[in-house]
Amino acid sequence: MAAVLRRGFRLVSFGSSQLLCGGCKHGRTSSLSICSTSSRNSSSSSSSSSSHVKVDLDGSTGIAVVKFQSSPVNSMSLDFLTELCISLEKLELDRSCRGVILTSALPKIFSAGLDITEMYGKNPEHYAEFWKSVQEIWLKVYGYSKIAIAAINGSSPAGGCLVSMACDYRIMADDPRYRIGLNEAQLGIVAPFWFKDTMVNTVGFRTTELSLQFGLMYSPSDALKIGLVDQVVPEENVLSTATETITKWLAIPDHAREISKSMMRKPMVDRLLASRESDIKNFVNFITKDSIQKSLGFYMNSLKQRKA
Numbered sequence: 001m002a003a004v005l006r007r008g009f010r011l012v013s014f015g016s017s018q019l020l021c022g023g024c025k026h027g028r029t030s031s032l033s034i035c036s037t038s039s040r041n042s043s044s045s046s047s048s049s050s051s052h053v054k055v056d057l058d059g060s061t062g063i064a065v066v067k068f069q070s071s072p073v074n075s076m077s078l079d080f081l082t083e084l085c086i087s088l089e090k091l092e093l094d095r096s097c098r099g100v101i102l103t104s105a106l107p108k109i110f111s112a113g114l115d116i117t118e119m120y121g122k123n124p125e126h127y128a129e130f131w132k133s134v135q136e137i138w139l140k141v142y143g144y145s146k147i148a149i150a151a152i153n154g155s156s157p158a159g160g161c162l163v164s165m166a167c168d169y170r171i172m173a174d175d176p177r178y179r180i181g182l183n184e185a186q187l188g189i190v191a192p193f194w195f196k197d198t199m200v201n202t203v204g205f206r207t208t209e210l211s212l213q214f215g216l217m218y219s220p221s222d223a224l225k226i227g228l229v230d231q232v233v234p235e236e237n238v239l240s241t242a243t244e245t246i247t248k249w250l251a252i253p254d255h256a257r258e259i260s261k262s263m264m265r266k267p268m269v270d271r272l273l274a275s276r277e278s279d280i281k282n283f284v285n286f287i288t289k290d291s292i293q294k295s296l297g298f299y300m301n302s303l304k305q306r307k308a
């Protein structure tokens with residue numbers, strides 16, 4: 001599926017600059033999206049669904065709800081990441097959409113983070129392709145020209161936390177069983193620099209230092225205390241609060257909000273864009289080490305045993 005979707009990308013030339021369209025290749029040099037595909041400009045609502053992601057766009061409000069629906073735990077496989085990236089790209093190009101809410105259609109889990117099976121027992125080419133798609137989703141969400149709100153209605157470890165942090169604002173359900181954080185160290189792996197920087201920009205240096213070294217996972221109330229989430233509300237109110245919140249953001253003129261956002265985030269986006277290949281190499285070198293494969297295998301087994 002991912003390969004089929006990727007074949008659908010088109011390269012479009014605009015004078016001296018080349019932009020990748022209809023996909024998430026991030027070969028572009030600016031955060032502005034210009035695409036030859038027609039952009040709708042109506043107040044009609046639309047709904048679309050793929051195997052991992054469901055999108056409901058309300059054309060009258062300009063708000064799109066993007067729901068993760070990848071059973072059992074919304075783990076971010078290559079296909080999941082590709083579909084999510086394409087859905088977000090389409091919404092970014094759609095003039096009737098002004099903001100997105102990312103949430104989960106599954107109970108108790110926002111996302112279990114990166115799909116560990118994509119990083120275990122595969123070949124280096126697969127790891128490289130997978131890591132590229134992880135980079136792409138971060139580049140897409142962190143550099144998103146429209147408003148992005150995370151409505152975190154369940155646990156959100158590692159990659160799930162990264163995607164949440166890449167949004168503009170985070171609202172989490174107040175269930176004390178839920179956890180959010182970058183727990184990579186607990187798996188024997190290491191969050192790369194752009195995961196780290198995203199967290200530093202969200203909660204500050206010292207909290208990130210402790211969080212990363214211990215692989216800390218926070219309850220919703222602790223996440224609120226450190227600023228990892230912006231609001232904690234009863235679970236049944238997560239989506240309605242996200243809708244109320246995004247409505248406040250929509251009151252700001254789009255161009256002013258978008259340029260302000262880009263001013264804050266572009267240096268980090270550019271840093272990854274400038275080092276994508278070396279970042280992929282580092283990942284492949286790291287993940288193919290016997291000791292790291294052993295740690296991941298051990299962790300996967302411990303997840304299964306916990307269940308038994």
Ligand SMILES: CCCCCCCCC/C=C/C(=O)SCCNC(=O)CCNC(=O)[C@H](O)C(C)(C)COP(=O)(O)OP(=O)(O)OC[C@H]1O[C@@H](n2cnc3c(N)ncnc32)[C@H](O)[C@@H]1OP(=O)(O)O
Nearest residue numbers: 075112113114115116117157158159190192283286303307
């Ligand atoms: C130098 C730089 C170099 C760079 C170095 C590399 C950097 C890598 C960065 C990595 C980022 C990541 O996101 S790594 C991923 C981190 N994620 C995690 O640690 C989450 C682990 N999962 C959990 O904690 C839990 O499953 C949780 C999500 C809370 C849900 O709990 P539940 O009790 O509801 O469900 P479970 O019974 O545990 O899980 C249901 C099934 O889903 C599977 N499952 C759960 N999480 C999964 C996952 N992430 N990937 C695949 N499969 C997963 C379980 O094994 C079960 O499979 P069956 O038994 O077959 O049914």
